[in-house]
Amino acid sequence: MAKRVVIVGAVALGPKAACRIKRIAPSFDVVLLDKDDLISYGGCGIPYYIGGDVDNIEALRSTSAHVLRDSNYFQNVKGLEVRTRTEAIAIDRRNKKLKIRNLVDGREEQLDYDKLVLATGATPVVPPLPGIDLPGVSVISNLHHAKTIKDMVSKGQVERAVVIGGGAIGIEMAEALTDLWGVETTLIEMMDQLLPTALGKDMALPVKKHMEKNGIRVLLGERVNRILGDSVNGVQAVETSNSKIPCELVILSVGIRPGSTLASEAGLATGMYNGILVDKCLRTSDPDIYAGGDCVEIPHLVSGHNLPMPLGSLANRQGRVIGTNIAGGCEHFKGTVGTFCLKIFELGIARAGLTVKQASEAGFDPVHTVVVQADRAHFYPDMQLMYIKLIADRKTKKVLGIEAAGSHLDAVKSRVDAVAVLLGQGVGLEEITTMEVGYAPPFASAMDIINNAANSLDNIMEGYQVPIDVIDFLKEFKGNNGIVLDVRSPVQAGPFVEKYGRQWLNIDEGELKSRLAEIPQDKPLLLVCGSGPRSYEAQLLLRSQGINNDTKNVQGGIGMIMFSDPEFAPKDY
Template structure:
């Protein structure tokens, strides 16, 4: 007798699970329902429709062969019945029925199921502030949101925009407004940085400076108090520190799992509200599966529950669910939180833990920062990429990696090389000896991903006494204290401008001359060594170590200082 499979939610995970199951069990029945007319779309592409890089909204619903994935598409091509504009109101687990409501007619009915899939996704947070209902205040998670924002900015009536929230969606929307439409844009983030929990303090300064350089105001540690309007339309946003004029406000202050249906049915949810599933993606009821933005899966670095609202993860989980609905035994062990985001000149990406997250989790961890070429230095086209590696001191275990680069594909290649290893608790040697493809147009013979592990090895061994760019900035700002001497180890021509600008404070002793001129450097002060990327200053530090001299080498060198907006 054919099975009846009911899938609640038809954006990412739902269609994947339904189609995978039908391929394996073509004689069984699948009904998929969703509250919207627009189904099976690439939600992560919404900011790029807002920007105009994606021309038509329908492109986000298309297959690679330019067919719209609507209800007729699933009926004809997949033999999956779709009930659009239909809401699941309750689940009767005992009798295995879902009570549904047609949102157009108001009619209610029941759908029997043998197996049920919960793919309800998430909803944007709506903080309890005045003015959320004003015209011109939007969220940015559905195609309807995207259409409304695009029409507003394309109409030419928006001179100022405020994005509330500095996460992935918030920054992507801010870049879209400022870069593609020339709108004066501000980002307001309640945390002390943008991309909180994803970028460490060194990398986040690079990302923030990239935004500021491109005329996006970034206000962190700031809370929205209210949104004010005139004649029913948004006019300004008021925070606890300032007032910002704006004709458009995008609320991107995080998301929450859509788990009310599951909780009301008595399924297990965690304190965040995410549905608890096992590695087969089964809920506490083995006949009900769930995945995507509404579930929690293990963080494979910490071993604790994680929350990963990513379209890529939802699709992989959907395949696992579809396989298991058909009687298979597919497993989804969890994730390490691999991500990437496109900014202006810079792009950012990462996987695993930042230093701050590692310390909160109780790891005795250290972060190392390097700047290096993404291709062979002699190849005509190359850029300087930044990588951070987070390492547990006692075990040398690698806990996370983050990076920024002007070339996003080159950066993502490095992050993707390390991310799959994190669940296996790799140590530094695994990254130092990681085999990556090499040819001068694509990488250096000693790739930067190997280099960052080698630098971490030197730091843990005590050979490299490192100073991160933020610490350097503090020391340089207090250079008149008399405790430190600043020595530029680049060739004289590269250092000359700063030597002339700061006579007696910025000194140049090139690496090639360090051994012979070391006595020119005061021995009663800590020496701060700096170069372009950190390599020459480290080599100089080795010389100073042999002479028993105390020194600090600036990680990432001038490349990182300047990317962060340093004033030297």
């Protein structure tokens, strides 16, 4: 059994593993080291500190009892030996020694270990752009970066900012700068959508519209060519493939790479993303060396592929598993389904599993639905619409992924969490259609949106419903490639008829059967109602009567159209 444990990295996983070891095996000698002097902080809270939701940077380093997690805390309270400003530079696996360097005085020494834990995190990708080293250009990877940026903004040194990268951190930073400080912020993403690894295009489009509504300029499909400025005045502008954007601050958020150099130089196995490979016990290819957090690749429980999953929640869970196993226990970390959530102003986003694109790349034949429904009972006073996308494999009906959005953040997260628990078990669609969830009007509808999403997807798979995504609908409609049949009441549909004329036909659902002769036969019909169910029933009716079989039901109805493209609606709608 191990007696001396050395842990490299003291932000998330490292402290968790160290404290777990000392709780179970108090006699163990545990050494925790890190290159920085600020350790054990909530890195995911950095955008909220910059944006003012978290007033004091020390809050990110404190326990729930408001005790500062510094070296003294871990040494005096947890019984650890802590070495900050210390870099691990080489592993001698044969002799079980770790070579370290003191970054203050440059002194090097060897640390003996029985077990070694690598919690080396990830490093931000810095693109090789001209001007990348100018003052005012920064990544966001630690508290020092956070403090520097907030000091600049709070002192009025930044009127305009450019965020490069449309992933979660980029979006959070754009919101932080805009919401509290009123900085004129532009977000640039080289792909044709925001959150390209987290959401499908149909769910990412509303995110873009929501950010623009809140004052952020979003540029998609643009490449940054250079950053302009000089060493005296700092950043002055960002030049892209299409424009030049004046600014005083540039934040880089274009991705991260697993911090695996120490491991790979020691001959430990790494994967296709250069992350450290580990087994279910989180042991590396050397059984005396464990690893976890942002530096490793772990199995995706839906696709089966190994990949990095840089989430603080996973790092903490993995830290506990490592600590237990080193102290003599036997726990497994099976993998991840990539559960993820994000706040964008008042909008909540969450997802788990695979996107449609990722599912196709993994060899599945994905089918999806988008459902819009009240997140409480529809009659409850503070209900808000929620938008759910559910994805399953056509042949097996295995559920592959879920994406959700809505303004009640906890309600969005709870729905995704409920499905995420099942994704790793390979459940079929039937399990979601009948899944039991709590019901009371202040919390949900009697038929929860999760159940209805599964029902809708089942209808599509069985061929009852023929859908069209909102993005495709907007393209078809604006290209005059179809006529809308709106089965809402004339009061609801009237403004759309007035705006779009003959391209927008309104027949109330209650009158549809008696007015079938008015249905055009020479053009495709795009069926729409408030959220989709009534227009689906209209599709079934028309098919049963042999009338215009070339119909498609707009997924999510007017609710999803408005969510995706608010300008589509008539004025004052």
